[in-house]
Amino acid sequence: MSRRDRIAVGILVFFLVIAATLELYFILCHHDLPARANTQLFARLFAIYGIADRGYFDPVSPLALTLEGINVFLMQPLCVLLIYAIARRRPYRWPLQLGIGAYLGLSVVLYFLAAIVSHYDSMPERSGAAFALFYGANLPWLLGYGWLAYDAGVTIARGFARSADHSRRALTT
Numbered sequence: 001m002s003r004r005d006r007i008a009v010g011i012l013v014f015f016l017v018i019a020a021t022l023e024l025y026f027i028l029c030h031h032d033l034p035a036r037a038n039t040q041l042f043a044r045l046f047a048i049y050g051i052a053d054r055g056y057f058d059p060v061s062p063l064a065l066t067l068e069g070i071n072v073f074l075m076q077p078l079c080v081l082l083i084y085a086i087a088r089r090r091p092y093r094w095p096l097q098l099g100i101g102a103y104l105g106l107s108v109v110l111y112f113l114a115a116i117v118s119h120y121d122s123m124p125e126r127s128g129a130a131f132a133l134f135y136g137a138n139l140p141w142l143l144g145y146g147w148l149a150y151d152a153g154v155t156i157a158r159g160f161a162r163s164a165d166h167s168r169r170a171l172t173t
Helices: 003-036 041-049 062-087 093-117 128-172
Strands: none
Touching (some): 003 128, 041 128, 093 128
């Protein structure tokens, strides 16, 4: 695999591990996170993040639960398929990578915009630490999936450019 492919797989594996552990825990235990926060690490992590967005702790918002459900049960199986496509050099890799990267990158942007438009109404304390936690905890998803979308978009555009150039040459000869 090329260096670029290893980076893509590394990003995908990192997010798969988070989805299969922390995010799946959130989906399965969202109804009683506050009761679990004193004894379970993942619940405690959601309590900490609750400073930035209480929709991920108490009470859990339908939006948070929906976003995580789509990510864990729909997008991560597609990410596994993408890893397979990268490893096997399948041609559908590029549009799949573009779709996954664009959707998951834009979902972070929409999450940020929803917070801004609502004047951070799910942020119980508006402090520098709360804003740093809100944006910092989500930045890896924005950057990782954004890079995947960009990489695929550039590759697809180059392929179209080569194809157009080849077609022009065939017409002029």
